[in-house]
Amino acid sequence: MQSGDEQVKAAWAEVVNQYQRRADLIPNLVNTVKGFAQQEQQVLIGVTEARAKATSIQATPELVDNPQAFQQFVAAQREVTGALSRLLAVAENYPQLKSDQNFRDLQAQLEGTENRIAVARQRYIKAVQEFNTLVRTFPNNLTAMLFGFKAKPQFSVEDEKAIAKPPTVDFGAKK
16 A cells, blocks of 8 residues: 555656646746737736646645645646647737747647646556555455555546537638
8 A cells, every 4th residue: 555655646746747847838938929929918927827826836745635735736737728728829820920930849848748747647547546446445445544545536627518529620710
C-alpha cells in the first residue's frame, strides 16, 4: 500500500509538473499575441487571470489526500484551459499573427504541453485506480483502515454532455 500511495503521489507530481510548464509558457504566448491583438485585451486578461488563479493553489503531494483542495486545483486548471481556447480562437482572426514564427513556436510548445498533461493525467488515473482497488479489496481494506489509507480522488469530467456534443466547424465568413 505504501508503494501504491507513493506511485499516486509521483503520478500527481508529474501532472503538476506539466501544469507548471504550461503556466510558464503562457506569459510568452500572451506577450506575443499582445503585440498583434491590442483590441482583444479582454481575452488576454482572462488568460493571465486564469493562470494567476491556477498558480496560486499550492499543488503539494498532500493535495491528492484532500478531495476539496483537489477539486479546487482541477477547477482552476479547467479555467486555464478555457482561457487558452479563447486565446487561440483570437489568433485565428489574425493571419499575420499565425504567420509569426515566435507565435507558431509557442503554440507548438503549448500544444505539446497539453498532450503531456493528458498523458500525465492518464498515468495518474491509472495509479489511483490501482491504489483504490488495493485499499478497497479484502483483506487489504482491513490493513488500509488500520493504517489510515483512504481512496484517492480521480479526475472527472465537469460536464459529460458538453464533451459528448461534436464541435461545430464553420469555414464561412468571419463574424
